[in-house]
Amino acid sequence: MRDLLHRYVLHNLGLKLISLGLAVGVWLAVARDPVAEVAVDVAIEFRNIPQDLEISSENIPRAQIRLRGPERVVHGLRPSDVYAEIELSGLKPGERTFDLTAKQIHEPSELEVVQVVPSQFHLTFDTRLTRQVPVQPRVAGTFAPGYALDRVEVDPPFITISGPKKHVEAVESAITDPLDVSGSMNRATFVRHAYVSDPLIQVASPDPVRVTVIMQKVPIASGGTQSAKPE
Numbered sequence: 001m002r003d004l005l006h007r008y009v010l011h012n013l014g015l016k017l018i019s020l021g022l023a024v025g026v027w028l029a030v031a032r033d034p035v036a037e038v039a040v041d042v043a044i045e046f047r048n049i050p051q052d053l054e055i056s057s058e059n060i061p062r063a064q065i066r067l068r069g070p071e072r073v074v075h076g077l078r079p080s081d082v083y084a085e086i087e088l089s090g091l092k093p094g095e096r097t098f099d100l101t102a103k104q105i106h107e108p109s110e111l112e113v114v115q116v117v118p119s120q121f122h123l124t125f126d127t128r129l130t131r132q133v134p135v136q137p138r139v140a141g142t143f144a145p146g147y148a149l150d151r152v153e154v155d156p157p158f159i160t161i162s163g164p165k166k167h168v169e170a171v172e173s174a175i176t177d178p179l180d181v182s183g184s185m186n187r188a189t190f191v192r193h194a195y196v197s198d199p200l201i202q203v204a205s206p207d208p209v210r211v212t213v214i215m216q217k218v219p220i221a222s223g224g225t226q227s228a229k230p231e
Contacts, residue, residue, distance in 0.1 A: 036071040037114070039064055040082045044100070044121070048089035056126040056164035056200060061118060063100055069111035082107045084116075097122045126164035130204070134158055135194045136173040137211045141182035149181075150216035159194050160204035167200050174203070179211060187214045 041064050046055075063084045067074070083106050086098055099120055102113040135154045143149070159174050174194040181188055189212045195203065 034071050035068060036074040037066060037068045038074045038077060039066050040077070040079070041065075042079070042083050044084045044086060046086050046088050048087060050088070050091060052128050053088075053091060053093065053125050054128045054164040054200070056124045056167060057122075058199060060123070061121045063105075064115075064117045065105055065107070065113060066115035066117075067107055067111045068114045069108075073108060073110045077108070077111075091125060093126050095122065095124050126166055128162060129165040129168040130160060130162040131168055132158040132160050133171050133196075134173045135176065135209055135211075137176045137190075137192075137213075138178045139181055139213060140178045141180040141184075143181060143215060144183050144185045146217055146219070147185050147215040148218045150214045153212040153214065155210045155212075159209070161196055161201050162204055163198070163201035167198050171196055171198065171201065176209065176211060179213060181213050181215075184213065184215055187212055189213075 041062055043062055044060065049055075065082055065084070067077070067082065084100060084104050085106060086100075086104060097120055100116050100118060102116065105113050105116060107113060135157060137152050137154060139149065139152060161168060161171060161174070174196050176190075176192040176194050179188075179190045179192065189210065191208045191210055193206065193208045
């Protein structure tokens with residue numbers, strides 16, 4: 001009996017007491033740490049999207065993730081600690097509905113995902129298209145008496161745009177900010193950016209264009225001044 005007691009109880013008693021103390025300490029630490037919940041609003045990340053594919057939906061949803069776990073972990077949570085991830089490799093143009101569950105959420109190991117909103121989302125994808133479109137200046141204002149618009153010169157006359165195919169094909173021209181030619185009697189040169197209002201279309205060369213408005217002298221019509229008309 002004494003041998004059994006020495007072999008199984010007293011052998012390495014010091015180490016056993018230390019292990020027991022650590023176990024009790026960990027248990028007390030966990031027991032004292034109450035459980036908390038937090039909602040985190042995160043962007044949805046898309047992985048491995050094919051190079052020739054564009055998202056053609058204007059509104060890309062975000063996800064609200066509700067997490068539960070030790071209060072100390074919840075309080076120390078950083079925005080970068082939680083994110084939603086969707087795999088897009090091999091995707092083709094068209095409409096696609098994605099499930100958004102705890103499997104797509106990356107969170108600290110001590111926290112549990114208890115809810116994901118929305119649970120599904122819908123997106124449309126299209127082939128990327130690049131093409132050139134003309135620049136259409138927006139001429140505004142009132143010329144000096146006896147002068148009218150002769151012509152407008154744009155340098156460069158075209159810009160390159162890219163984006164979802166259907167969106168790019170629908171663009172007829174890029175426009176500039178308004179060019180106020182009030183009081184001009186010969187010519188006026190403006191430097192303006194050309195842009196496309198569709199938010200899904202990118203201008204490949206965002207450098208400004210140079211617009212020269214050239215007037216010509218004409219007989220003054222009865223009734224006063226003449227207003228500029230866009231080219």
